[in-house]
Amino acid sequence: MNLFREKNCILCHAKIEPVVTWTSVFLYQKETLICDPCKSRLERISGEICRACNRPLDKQYSRNDLCLDCLRWEEEPEWQGVLMQNQSLYLYNDYLKEVIALFKYRGDYLIASVFATELAGKMILGSFDWIVPIPLSQERLYERGFNQAEALIVQAGFSATHLLTRLHTEKQSKKSREDRIHLPQVFQLNPNESYPIAGCKILLVDDIYTTGSTLRHAAKVLKANGAREVHSLTVAR
Amino acid sequence: MRFALQPHLIPEPLLSTSQLTYKISEIPTIPEPSFNPSFTFNPNLQRHLSGKQLLLEDLPFSLEEIQLHYQNGYIAYRPALKKTLEKYECMRCGTKDWQWFASYPCSRCGENCVYCRKCIMMGRISSCTPLICWLGPSPQENDSGASEPILHWQGQLSQGQEEASRHVVQAISTSTELLVWAVCGAGKTEVLFKGIEYALTKGDRVCIATPRTDVVLELTPRIKAVFPGIEVASLFGGSEDRHKYAAITISTTHQLQRFYHAFDTMIVDEVDAFPYSMDESLQYAVQQARKPHSTMIYLTATPSQAWQRDCRVGKRQYVTIPARYHRQPLPVPVFLWCGNWEKQLERNSLPSNLKAWVEQRLKQGKQVLVFAPKIRLMEKMLPLFRQLHPKTEMVHAEDPIRKEKVGLMRNKEIPLLVTTTILERGVTFPNIDVAIIGTEDAIFTESALVQIAGRAGRSAQFPTGDVVFFHHGRTEAMVRARKQITTMNQQGLKRGLLDR
Numbered sequence: 001m002n003l004f005r006e007k008n009c010i011l012c013h014a015k016i017e018p019v020v021t022w023t024s025v026f027l028y029q030k031e032t033l034i035c036d037p038c039k040s041r042l043e044r045i046s047g048e049i050c051r052a053c054n055r056p057l058d059k060q061y062s063r064n065d066l067c068l069d070c071l072r073w074e075e076e077p078e079w080q081g082v083l084m085q086n087q088s089l090y091l092y093n094d095y096l097k098e099v100i101a102l103f104k105y106r107g108d109y110l111i112a113s114v115f116a117t118e119l120a121g122k123m124i125l126g127s128f129d130w131i132v133p134i135p136l137s138q139e140r141l142y143e144r145g146f147n148q149a150e151a152l153i154v155q156a157g158f159s160a161t162h163l164l165t166r167l168h169t170e171k172q173s174k175k176s177r178e179d180r181i182h183l184p185q186v187f188q189l190n191p192n193e194s195y196p197i198a199g200c201k202i203l204l205v206d207d208i209y210t211t212g213s214t215l216r217h218a219a220k221v222l223k224a225n226g227a228r229e230v231h232s233l234t235v236a237r
Numbered sequence: 238m239r240f241a242l243q244p245h246l247i248p249e250p251l252l253s254t255s256q257l258t259y260k261i262s263e264i265p266t267i268p269e270p271s272f273n274p275s276f277t278f279n280p281n282l283q284r285h286l287s288g289k290q291l292l293l294e295d296l297p298f299s300l301e302e303i304q305l306h307y308q309n310g311y312i313a314y315r316p317a318l319k320k321t322l323e324k325y326e327c328m329r330c331g332t333k334d335w336q337w338f339a340s341y342p343c344s345r346c347g348e349n350c351v352y353c354r355k356c357i358m359m360g361r362i363s364s365c366t367p368l369i370c371w372l373g374p375s376p377q378e379n380d381s382g383a384s385e386p387i388l389h390w391q392g393q394l395s396q397g398q399e400e401a402s403r404h405v406v407q408a409i410s411t412s413t414e415l416l417v418w419a420v421c422g423a424g425k426t427e428v429l430f431k432g433i434e435y436a437l438t439k440g441d442r443v444c445i446a447t448p449r450t451d452v453v454l455e456l457t458p459r460i461k462a463v464f465p466g467i468e469v470a471s472l473f474g475g476s477e478d479r480h481k482y483a484a485i486t487i488s489t490t491h492q493l494q495r496f497y498h499a500f501d502t503m504i505v506d507e508v509d510a511f512p513y514s515m516d517e518s519l520q521y522a523v524q525q526a527r528k529p530h531s532t533m534i535y536l537t538a539t540p541s542q543a544w545q546r547d548c549r550v551g552k553r554q555y556v557t558i559p560a561r562y563h564r565q566p567l568p569v570p571v572f573l574w575c576g577n578w579e580k581q582l583e584r585n586s587l588p589s590n591l592k593a594w595v596e597q598r599l600k601q602g603k604q605v606l607v608f609a610p611k612i613r614l615m616e617k618m619l620p621l622f623r624q625l626h627p628k629t630e631m632v633h634a635e636d637p638i639r640k641e642k643v644g645l646m647r648n649k650e651i652p653l654l655v656t657t658t659i660l661e662r663g664v665t666f667p668n669i670d671v672a673i674i675g676t677e678d679a680i681f682t683e684s685a686l687v688q689i690a691g692r693a694g695r696s697a698q699f700p701t702g703d704v705v706f707f708h709h710g711r712t713e714a715m716v717r718a719r720k721q722i723t724t725m726n727q728q729g730l731k732r733g734l735l736d737r
Contacts, residue, residue, distance in 0.1 A: 008336055107361040108354055109341030141344045145361065151341070 009035035010110055011099060033114055041095040045088055045237060053212055054088045054237050073212065083219045084229045086209050088237030089118055096236050100207055104148045112148070112155040115235050119205075120156040122233050129200035130161040134218055135187070137168035149205045152235065160205075163197065164218055165190045183213060187221045198226030209234040238293070238365055239346050245270050246314055251304055260346050260365040262316040269372075272310035278373055282306065284482045286371040288442065288499025290315070290329060290525070292360045295495075296369065303369065311373035317366040318351060327353035329362055329494055331521025355518060356494060370497050375442075376482055388434040390427075390463040397558040397734045398428050404556040405432035405534060409441070409502055414533040416548065419558035420567055420725050421538045421662075421691025426456065428558070429504060430463055432534070437467060437484055441501035441532075444486045446493055446523055448513035450474065451663060452506060457487050490519040496526035503527040504534040509541055509684050510662065538662075538691060539684030539721075560729035564736045565700035567722050568693045570686070572715060575707040578674060582617045591674060591707050592625070595653065599626050604646070604669045605653045606660065608689055610678035615655050618674070622653055631655040661688040668699035676706040676715055686718035 007016045016035050048057045050067040052074070061068045073079045090096055103111035123131060133149035141147060153160040167186045189197075202222055204215055209232070219230035239249040239258035245268045249258050261267070282298050285291075296303065306312040319326045326333050332355040343350035346365035353362045362368075394402055401417050408415035409432050419425045429445070436443050445460070447453060450473045457471040470483035472492040486500070490513050505513075505523060513519045527533065540548070547553035561567070575588035587595075598605050607622075609615045612633050622629040630651050632639045639659075646654045646666055654660075658680060671693045673681065681689075686706070693702030706715055729735045 102357070106357050107341075107352070108339075108357050109352070110339035110354065145343050145345055145350070145363070146341050147344075154342075 007032065009033070009038055010114065011035075011038045041093075042099075043091040043093050043096075045091055051085070052083070053086045053209060056091070069212070073216065079216060079220075082223055082230065083212065083216050084231050086212065086215065086232040086234065086237070087122055088209055088234045089115060089122075090236055092208060092210075092236035100236060103151075104144070104207060107145050109146055109151055112151040115152060116155040116157070119152055119233065119235070120158070123153075123156055123158050123203065127201075128203040128231070130163060130195065130197075131158050131203045131205060132163045132218075132222075133160045134204060134206040134214060135162065135164050135166040135190075137166045139168045148207050152207065153205050161195060162190050162193055163195060163202070164188065164221060183217060185217055185221070187218045189221060189225060197222060199228050200226075201229045202227050202231070204230060204232040206232065206234050208236045238367065240264070240314075240367075242268070244268055245308060248300055248304060250300060260348065260350075261314060261367045262318055262320055262364040264316070267314055267316070269313060270308050270310050272372070276306075276309035276311065278306060278309070278311050280376070283311075283371065283373060284376050285480055286312070286369065287373075287375050287482060288371070288497065288526075289495050290368045290370045290497035291495060292317075292362070292366060293369065294360055306373070311371065313370050313372050314367040315370065316364075317362040317368040318353060318364045320351075320364065325351055325353075325364075327356060327362055328368060329353075329359070329525075330356035330518040331525070332356070332518055359494060368497075385466070387437050387467060388430055388463055389465055390430055392427060394427060395424065395558075395560075395562040395564070395734070397560050397729075397732070398424055398562065401428045401556045401558050402431045405429060406435050408432075408534060408554070409436050409532045412501075412530055412532045414535075414554060416535045416537070416540065416544065416553055416555035417558070418540055418548070418555055419536065419538060420561060421688060422561040422563075422567075422665075422695045423538075423558040424562045425506070425536050425538075425558075426459060429534075429536075433460075433464070433485065433502070433504075436502040436532070437464070442484060442486070442499060443502045443504070444488060444493075444496075444500040444526065445504045445506060446488050446490050446526075447506040448490050448510045448519065449507065449663065450489055453487050453489055455663075456506075460485060460487060490522055493522040493526040494518075496522075498525075498528050500527045500531060502532040502534070504536065506536045507662070508535045508537045509539050514541065539687045542683065542717075557725070557728065558734075559725040559732065560734035561695070561700070563697040563700045564734065565694065566726040566729065566735055568690060568702050568704045569722055569726070570690045570704040570706050570715075570719055572676075572706050572708060572711055572719075574711075575674070575709060577709055578707070579614065579709075582614060582621075585617075585621065587618070587621050588674075588707060591672065594672065594705060595622070596625055598670055599652055602652075604649060604651075604666060606646075606666065606669050606671050606692060607653065607655045608658065608661070608671070608673040608681075609655055610657075610675045610680050612657060614675070615657070618655060622655060626652050629653040629655065632660065633657040634659045658685055658689075660692075661685050662691075664692070665695050666692070667696040668702070669693060670703040670705075672705045672707060674707045676708040677710045677712050681712075681714060683714045683717045683721065686714060687721055690718065690722060 009016055011034050014035055016032055050057055050070055051065045052070040055067050102108045131153050133147055133153055136147050150160045164187045169186055204218055215232045222230050240246040240261055241252055241256050241258050317328050319328055325338050332353055337355040338351050340349050340351045350363040350365050433443055453473050461469050467485055468483040469485045470478040470481040472478055472488035548555045573590055575591055578588045581588055615631050619631050628651055630642050632642045645651045690704045693704050694700050
């Protein structure tokens with residue numbers, strides 16, 4: 001019985017006091033994973049947002065409902081329409097930075113479950129043909145022990161389709177925006193899988209959308225192989 | 238990572254042909270190749286790994302080199318996670334509670350791996366992770382003129398310290414366990430000097446561990462000053478001495494989780510302090526870090542009730558220093574009932590006896606330290622105290638300028654400081670009176686109360702001070718704390734350690 005047992009928040013490890021009501025006794029309820037203070041430190045993305053990348057819009061740095069970064073991407077014919085739309089759950093604030101570092105770099109896999117329910121909601125919405133994690137190189141995968149994007153998909157209850165592979169390069173987080181945009185292509189079609197791509201609607205999943213460069217490079221490979229639409233979903237923006 | 242068994246372990250990346258491999262936690266007994274005395278080992282690896290238990294990622298040496306040392310009996314692979322029936326145990330932090338374990342599909346072994354979330358900040362430990370330790374000889378300390386005295390200290394021990402110091406040396410010479418129960422302000426650190434000197438002369442590796450980083454920072458220069466010729470490593474989160482092999486290691490109990498069978502003499506300062514007293518994994522770390530045959534010295538002003546009982550019935554070796562070095566008795570707390578003070582605060586007033594007590598001190602120009610149980614209530618109190626004196630301040634653990642405020646208090650620029658229990662130990666303000674408001678709160682345990690009372694009358698110039706526990710109903714902890722203090726004073730008197 002899980003009803004009266006005290007549970008700990010999986011992020012801060014503080015005790016979550018179980019709220020025992022008639023509803024909780026008689027009806028099945030979703031498990032509480034994190035405590036209210038932790039929940040409140042995650043800032044949901046809301047208000048006016050960029051229609052392409054989901055970033056909250058600043059009047060100064062936007063035109064219509066597009067942020068200037070996305071405008072720059074869309075102005076280049078090479079990149080126009082490559083990524084249909086990105087959706088993200090939370091702002092990449094200092095707190096989420098800590099949480100994602102613990103998840104990705106320290107390798108605390110369980111943290112993926114914190115975002116599972118909400119990610120699952122977004123995964124159904126568009127009814128995609130394939131849900132594809134941004135791949136890691138073999139070396140990086142061994143180092144981390146798991147692929148964080150795949151973890152997010154699996155914990156949300158969907159299956160991850162590995163349409164792409166990645167060449168080993170320097171860490172993304174050590175590069176500037178300019179470097180990241182003019183990146184050589186690091187993704188390629190996974191030679192070991194033969195799923196049909198032509199005409200498909202595909203959802204790419206990653207932990208963070210920073211400049212959108214990674215997701216666009218991955219989307220480009222899929223588009224070049226005939227994908228109809230490529231969307232993306234991340235935890236942080 | 239997976240290993241082949243043939244008959245010794247071979248890590249999967251070093252296999253040339255494909256063969257049956259296992260997770261290290263699945264191998265019932267890990268084969269240990271016999272020690273090869275003619276093998277030329279890498280002294281850098283020796284200094285890096287000796288007395289430690291590390292992950293492969295922590296070792297800047299190639300897997301081939303590590304494997305070579307294993308094959309010659311200089312290194313051991315141990316499973317980092319042990320599975321017993323349906324329970325898991327992390328061998329690094331000792332965690333057994335199921336809530337701290339989770340699992341993931343592991344790309345290193347290709348199976349589902351259970352991992353420990355408790356100590357994940359030190360690198361993830363999972364069921365396919367080997368912990369690596371050194372089995373070869375310890376690094377030789379270069380004895381620079383063994384005849385020269387190691388200890389450079391001109392100070393004089395008090396009579397009580399002298400006696401305790403003798404016991405410490407005795408414990409180290411027989412590798413036994415000893416509790417030094419010294420009242421606040423007795424001068425615990427000096428009691429260790431002779432013992433450490435003795436341990437070093439017989440070639441021991443010494444560790445002083447404490448739960449609190451600020452104690453490590455305070456202790457390091459003092460120890461370095463009295464042992465000038467000795468290598469001292471100072472370990473806390475983010476310190477630079479992480480890979481230093483030293484004769485004396487001063488460490489937070491957290492950092493000891495990287496050590497394994499390293500120390501001949503282990504000294505734990507402030508055994509009763511948070512989080513050591515609450516966190517079993519830290520106690521486990523201390524036990525893992527000492528050698529199986531080693532000395533264990535505990536220092537505290539406030540042993541737990543269980544330990545006090547053990548001392549009384551003779552189950553625990555101990556020595557007390559019941560008096561301060563200035564030979565004056567400990568201030569005995571006075572209990573004053575102040576009614577429902579929380580309700581009075583809601584109505585924006587302070588309990589009248591507390592207010593009068595504080596006003597009297599402010600008039601005399603004496604500094605006051607007021608402890609309170611909750612930050613929320615402290616915020617209510619602050620404006621009320623500021624009406625008595627506008628320069629009143631408050632501090633708590635999350636206060637970004639906490640150090641500055643404590644500094645101002647020390648410089649007598651703040652007449653009245655309201656604080657949580659964070660200032661219960663470790664700080665000395667020379668001439669203060671101390672009050673607690675809401676002493677009945679559960680946060681004020683017996684040891685917290687003894688520590689708080691111990692803030693008053695610490696300096697030789699001002700050896701007295703008032704301590705008042707304002708309360709809304711006296712608690713067991715209050716009575717015990719007062720009893721402990723008066724017992725110590727009686728003992729001090731009986732042993733001739735007090736001047737009156």
